[in-house]
Amino acid sequence: MTQGDHAGQGALADPAAYDVIADRTDAYFNRTRAIVEHFGDRKVTYAIFLRRPVISAPRLMVDWFRAVAAKQGVDIDCTIMFPEGTWVGAGEPLAYVTGSFAWLATLETLALQQLGPACVAAHNAYQMAMALPHVRFMAMEARHCAGFDMQDQMAYAASVGSRAAQKEGALGFVGGANDATAHYFGTGKGLGTMPHALVGYAGSTLRAAEMFHEVYPQMDLAVLVDYFGREVTDALEVCRHFPELAATGRIGVRLDTHGGRFLEGLDPQSSYAVLERHSPGSIRRYRSDKELSYLVGTGVSAAAIWRMREVLDEAGFPHVRIIASSGFSVEKCLSMADAHAPVDVIGTGSFIPDRWSETYATADIVAYDGTPRVKVGREFLLRRNGG
Template sequence: MSNVSGVSAVTDDPSIAARTDAYFNRTRTIVGSYGDVRVTYALFLRRPVIAACRLMTDWLLGVAAVRGLDIEVEQNFAEGDWVGAGEPLVYVTGSFHGLVDLETLLLQKLGPACVAAHNAYQMCLGLPQVRFLAMEARHCAGFEMQEMMAYAASVGGRAAEKEGALGFIGCANDATAHFYGAISGFGTMPHALIGYAGSTLRAAEMFHESFPDADLTVLTDYFGREITDGLEVCRRFPELAAAGRMGVRLDTHGGRFLEGLDPQLSYAVIERHVPGAIRRYRSETELRHLVGTGVSAAAIWRTREALDEAGFPAVRIIASSGFGVDKCRVMADARAPIDVVGTGSFIPDSWSETYATADIVAYDGVPRVKVGREFLLRKIEDRSGRGRSATKDDA
């Protein structure tokens, strides 16, 4: 049985048949009547990705064990490797009758994970000195997707770590914390706790009284007083602030500016710290990330100014709200003083980009694939030592 948890662990034939495409089920019936062959599948995506195949291969091996199949899984890339568009990630060889009805589910488990891993990788490389916290769960369509996205972020983060980035340090849920080598999720308070407490300070006090050994990260935007409320909490807990055990989380709504800012003052903040950034923006979206409403680079710089001026240089800034690949790039260009980014925006924006594809490239060892997909054939070495695609003549 696969070690993949939840719904994705389904390996019994009736459940697989109900979830796969009808033409695969019918093909399985036909092959059962006319005779089995040993085939090789190539699985690939049409865009560059980061290899994140383990959830898919774990499930496949689980099904093979239940069915008693003798299969070979040839992974062309290590987990976390960069993969070019159209390059086969995995070759799977085994009984056509045993594999044909698995294609739909295999592709579901491969494409989205690889694209999300690529997004996470790019985000971490864009802000290499920032730690990332995966907060994808609330944006997922059930636990199977949540598990896949958390796994993908961990793979992309580790790939970025190999290139010097700090990467993803964890996630917000206990169930997926193991992907980051942790036993529990991270997090302190939602906006709801502040509403319940009646003030940002009282919510912080309640949290600290309940969890005195935990670091304190306080949301500051509930009442629109990010600076005022953040400093009030710092003054209430000066020991935590001085010890670096405290952070303020900026999650300002995109419909308003951070406390004390407006367009003119936002420009002024950027000019004080990174005057060149405002002259390098290339789109209205980038300009909004720099000086617009919500959690902009100007908002982050203004918060850092206020904390430092008040004598709290060790208090961390945790930024959230729409931190995808593009926003991370803008923040890097603005050298925004972020300590941690909380984000689920590695989830692909365009779901059509996540579509993986599979083609059979050999039947009983004879190379054969539909016209136009010859690039999927296994590469072999000719006498000159140069790689070429296999053909029927090689059988």
């Protein structure tokens, strides 16, 4: 098999196989291994850290080290300094990894890939859940990821950040969008409502709801209501068609209005009026144009959520839940919290880091054969006991 064949296997290749590791690591690390083997191997200790505060999410990296150690018959000791789900300060060593220099040199690239992004995404998920502690979140990262490896990493990260928030009383992330990553959230199956494509296929929002309920009668009915631009009209039509489901809290209306228009019946002036009725302080506290757009702008704004709650309650459907999606980042969640938006569930993949440069984990050797040594300026990475 050629080098190109190895690379072409992608996620199907064994990530602990030596040829796969060699293909995917930086060339200068492979050359380092050859030099070290020529002049004599040494036992080294690496310190691994990030330059920004994060939530510790090291499990994928640790599992990979263990798989490599088992498959290659090498001794790798990975000591995690901050347990999974705990806060890690900027520059604090998250892990110390000790073993053969020849081996660890070739593992650095792949190890860092599995740590940095997960820690930052976990931090984002934690912040989202803490901003809206009474809201249930659903992880919808899959369609925004570059393949399953990234999807698996991001779902894991969301679960870690969520559990950290749940320890502080938040509801957090209760599931993911597909079966493959459901286990991270303690569920057997993926969660979800219905896609816009099904509504288009059915020809009307009500017909899509009827089709869904006929095939899945035991499931709660979560209806996507923005396809025809009649969020209010179609939500009420579905509720009136299924009054028993609405009365027992088994209907949810999902708002996914895109940023090119307002929710049915809203415009800038009426959006301001909605928030004046329910959360006047939020309009006076916004700090940027982006925050203002989250409150009264197009798409799924705080005003849109409040307006949907108004019309549902006025029509006699107080138990119908509101599900929101569309760009719910940390910042948008904070704005929703400030406006006390009455949202029950949020579907989001926006815990994926926006600035990928923030996810870069770094590794430096801090000891050779037990003797502390690190490049100038990184002395803070040395173990306090001198090891």
